[in-house]
Amino acid sequence: MIIAERKPxxxxxxxxxxxxxxxxxxxxxxxxxxxxxxxxxxxxxxxxIRLGKKLSNESIEIxxxxxxxxxxxxxxxxxxxxxKKYDAVLSMACGVGVNFIADxxxxxxxxxxxxxxxxxxxxxSGEWKEMCAGCGSCVLHLTGGLCPVARCAKRLSNGxxxxxxxxxxxxxxxTPCVWHFIHERLQEQGEADRLKEIMPIRDWSTAGDAxxxxxxxxxxxx
Amino acid sequence: MATKxxxxxxxxxxxxxxxxxxxxxxPSVLKERGLVPENIEFKRLPCTGRLEVPAILDxxxxxxxxxxxxxxxxxxxxxxxxxxxxxxxVQYARKxxxxxxxxxxxxxxxxxxxxxxxxxxxxARELKMRLSTMEGQS
Numbered sequence: 515m516i517i518a519e520r521k522p523x524x525x526x527x528x529x530x531x532x533x534x535x536x537x538x539x540x541x542x543x544x545x546x547x548x549x550x551x552x553x554x555x556x557x558x559x560x561x562x563i564r565l566g567k568k569l570s571n572e573s574i575e576i577x578x579x580x581x582x583x584x585x586x587x588x589x590x591x592x593x594x595x596x597x598k599k600y601d602a603v604l605s606m607a608c609g610v611g612v613n614f615i616a617d618x619x620x621x622x623x624x625x626x627x628x629x630x631x632x633x634x635x636x637x638x639s640g641e642w643k644e645m646c647a648g649c650g651s652c653v654l655h656l657t658g659g660l661c662p663v664a665r666c667a668k669r670l671s672n673g674x675x676x677x678x679x680x681x682x683x684x685x686x687x688x689t690p691c692v693w694h695f696i697h698e699r700l701q702e703q704g705e706a707d708r709l710k711e712i713m714p715i716r717d718w719s720t721a722g723d724a725x726x727x728x729x730x731x732x733x734x735x736x
Numbered sequence: 737m738a739t740k741x742x743x744x745x746x747x748x749x750x751x752x753x754x755x756x757x758x759x760x761x762x763p764s765v766l767k768e769r770g771l772v773p774e775n776i777e778f779k780r781l782p783c784t785g786r787l788e789v790p791a792i793l794d795x796x797x798x799x800x801x802x803x804x805x806x807x808x809x810x811x812x813x814x815x816x817x818x819x820x821x822x823x824x825x826v827q828y829a830r831k832x833x834x835x836x837x838x839x840x841x842x843x844x845x846x847x848x849x850x851x852x853x854x855x856x857x858x859x860a861r862e863l864k865m866r867l868s869t870m871e872g873q874s
Contacts, residue, residue, distance in 0.1 A: 523835035554788070558832070561790035565797040566836045 515544035515635075516608045517642045518551060518628040520559070526604070527566045529625045533574065533601040536563070538627065539593070540580030541607035548642055550628050551606030553580045559606060559627055584611025590618060597622035633664070650720030650727060656708065658699030663721075665692035671713040748777035750863050751795040752856065754806040755784045757814050758848040759856060766853065772860040784808075785818025792829040792843065802863040804844045806856050812849065819847060841866055 530536065538560045546552025560578045567574045577600070581589045584607035593615060597603050602623040605612045609630040616624050632644040647664040653671070654661060663669050667685040673693030677684030681694040700706050720727070750773060754763075763778035777800075781787055784807035795803050805826050807819025823845045830840035846859040 523832060527836075557788070557790045558793070561793035561797065562832050562836065565793050568797050569836060569838065 515547055515633070516610070516630060517548045517632050517634040517644075518545050518608050518630045520550060520555065520628055521626065523562055523566055526559070526563065526627065527570075530563065530567075530574070530602065530604075535575045535600045536577070537597065537600045537603045538563070538576060538578045539584070539603050539605050539607070540578075541582075541584045541605075541611050542580055543583045543585065543607070545607055545628060546580075548634075548636070549640070551608075556580055556606055559604070563604075580606075583607075585614055587614075587618060590615055593622065594619050647721070649716075649718075650722070651717060653713065656713065657696045658703060658705075660692050660696050660699060662692055662696065663716075671716055747775070747799055749773070749775040749799075749801050749867070750777070750860060751800040751803045752776060752778045752806060752860060753784060753787050753791070753795075753803070754778055754780055754856060755808055755814075755819065755848075756780055756782050757808055757850050758806045759853055760851040761853045766857060771857045773864040776860055783813070783815045783818035784822035785813070785815055785820075787822050787825060789825050789829045789832070792826070793832065796833070796838070796842075802842045802844075802867050804846055804859045804863055806846050806848050806859060809847045809849055814850075823847075839870060841870075 538556050540546065540551050540553055540556035542552055545555075549555060556578045560576045563574065563576060581593075583589045584605060590611075593603070597615075597619050598621060600622075602625055603615065603619075604625045604627045605615060606627040608628070609626065612624055612626045615622065632642075633646040633648055634642040634644045637643050644664050646661060647669075649663045653663075662671060662673060666673055667683055667689070668675055670693065673696070674691050675684070675693075678691040678694055681691055683689040683691050697706070697709060700708055752763075759778070759780065763772075763780075766772045766778075767774065767776070784805055787805060792803055792805070805822055807822045808814060810820055810823075813819045826843060826845040830843050833843060834840045842863075844859060844863060846855055848855040
């Protein structure tokens with residue numbers, strides 16, 4: 515899922531300078547699961563803004579709502595009209611939601627309430643880890659299911675680098691070296707010979723370096 | 737779609753969210769006997785585990801200068817993990833207070849043996865003293 519985290523309050527309050535009527539808008543998708551922008555976090559954000567404004571002797575009227583998703587047009591459709599009642603909408607969705615509202619809801623000022631950080635897995639309650647970089651060119655079948663793009667600090671295609679020591683990353687010693695794991699995993703699977711093949715130079719154009727990516731499935735188009 | 741909350745103005749200087757099992761004496765009695773500062777409001781909860789961060793922040797927004805949460809001792813919570821959850825929420829609320837420029841020391845979690853009011857009285861007095869010190873410094 516997409517992982518996000520609440521922006522610091524001073525940044526939020528800075529964005530809200532001059533805003534008198536605000537809608538804090540959550541999303542019940544990924545950001546709800548990672549406890550950044552679901553119903554609970556929307557309530558916390560609304561209360562924190564009220565308190566922040568009170569401390570600076572400013573008034574603000576805040577409504578709170580949470581949509582099922584902010585990345586599908588049918589769910590944000592009501593905002594096209596509803597949003598006009600507010601000076602701004604603080605979206606607690608990932609950057610996709612903020613962009614989609616900005617694209618589809620003309621005349622509505624949308625602001626980001628969270629920083630969208632990575633695609634990750636939930637290790638335990640309150641802990642998430644990056645597992646995928648969304649690079650558009652998956653090589654997991656060659657690496658024992660472990661991603662060198664997301665999990666190697668140098669994004670090496672043929673690792674480990676010379677700095678990996680005792681299975682730890684030289685850049686972040688608290689992080690295990692994913693290439694160490696890849697070797698171990700392929701060895702366990704009897705496929706260690708695969709590592710003798712040099713992976714070709716990666717085409718990063720699929721990773722977004724060639725502009726915004728788009729996927730079309732003709733069979734699903736209206 | 738959007739929900740609106742009506743917010744009443746509170747005048748209490750200190751708000752104490754207390755688990756139902758921690759306060760054996762009626763808060764009004766504590767006040768009448770002068771055991772706790774005068775301008776204090778007690779809010780009784782079935783369990784502090786039910787206390788959410790917005791309630792704490794709202795107490796400050798409604799005028800409280802300090803807030804304490806009194807839950808059962810960690811291993812004595814009637815609902816097993818209620819006070820543990822409350823402590824984590826208090827910790828998070830303190831982080832938000834700090835981000836907003838308020839001293840996190842204005843918010844305190846206390847763990848109270850079941851049915852004992854004394855630690856609550858102490859917490860209220862301690863917070864009152866802290867407030868006096870903070871206000872003296874500013």
